[in-house]
Amino acid sequence: MNISIRRIQAIFMKDYKEFSRNYAVSFVVLIPIFLAIVYGKSGSNSIQTYFLPINMTFSMVTAYIQACLIAEEKERNTLRSLMMSPASITDILLGKSVLVFVITAVLLAVSMFLVGYTPENIPVLVMGLVVSTVFYIAMGIICGLFTKSVMEASLAILPVMIIFSFAPLAIVLGETHIVYKIVQWLPGSQLILLAEEINKQASTMSLLTPIAVMSIWSVVAIFISVVLFKKRTKDE
């Protein structure tokens, strides 16, 4: 593996400058904040409500912005030049993920504060959130690499949003419902499960299971994004 901090930093700085001047995309960071304010005012205090703005952040900000960042490089014909530069795949993928990672972290912290969520075991929850963030970033990269333009990426990300972010809501169907039995294994559901276990002050073992499941999702998503990225270094 070939990693250069200078290159990663350069790509990050470039993305930051571009992103801060792209109002069309950057305004979406306000949506989860807005939601968090509304939920915070409503005064409800179930894990489910706490996690609505959190999952919203993952789908509408993390995955969506990441997909746009990659798709725009393709649309503008800048991705191939990046690939032909001495930056390695790791440099480019890391460099292009740092911005969204930072934005996600800030938004999660702000929305948790706004809804008044104070988890018992912060380190474990943070671990879960980090693993989730990595998963949604990888999903965004995959979407961005599959599409040719920002417009297409915005459409392609919709199923990701629906499946991965809103699926946990299937719990309203009841824990025995077949749909819930399936979607409970999705990373979004596992994150809520983790939060509930933390709340119950469960054993370390029962905290590890959801983290392990989420990690498997992340690793698979990273693997797919790297394979896809390698394919894009060539025509066809």
Added chain:
Amino acid sequence: MSKIIDVQNLQMKFGKEEALKDVSFTVEKGEIFGFLGPSGSGKTTTIKILTAQLTHSSGKASVFQQNAADMNQMENKQKIGILTDNSGLYGRLSIEENLLLYCNLYELPKSAMDEALQFVNLQNERKKKVNNLSKGMTQRVILARTIMHKPKLLFLDEPTSALDPVNTKHIYKGLRKLNELGTTIFLTTHDMSEAETLCDRVAFLHKGEIREIGDPAMLKKKYSDHSFTVELTDGEKHVLLNGQEDAQRLFNWMSTQQVERINTNEPSLGDIFVQLTGSDL
């Protein structure tokens, strides 16, 4: 001299369509090599194969004595510079910010950026946002980015197609200087005069085949009919050939001071291309 690029019996198929049929040529170290051909003849395809952006169907393509497919490896990427229609810029960033990214990707000092800006004559425009640039200026910024790391081998796919004559001249001067400093240049163009002023050797590509290859002066000699045109003071023009008879005519005109000017009827590269392929560029 050593071969920097060696292509033998290269073939490229896109489905049923043969973009390159049987292409063979070499480029020596230190050369400016012109790859000439009309639209769709396979110029960009060749560059993409040589820079590992496309996998060819059959034949041999090597660069720096390695398989062209290895040009995507780190050591090789440092040695080559590529300008094609796939080379884009970041529109919301300034010229300088665009170059700064690549300055860091190639781990160069900031002075490399200033040199590159000077190369394309854009020192005073460096703060301008790329979205607001003209087509020619955009092309110059891409060129600056391509040469910033002083590559050993430079691939330029129609580098001056959007430039005005003044900037074209400036770029030519820069390219020659780079070449003198040791950069080998592989350049595609459909501008025959560009090839004539710049290239040490040219290849004519037509429908995926090389029809002729050689140094421009030699080619002009080879395809010349060795005639001269004599223009007399009264405006009349006569075409003369080497030989006793025409020598006498010329002698007579000259002794009576009737000759206004004498031109050799050398064909231009464009003429040769038409002669070879029957089609214009």
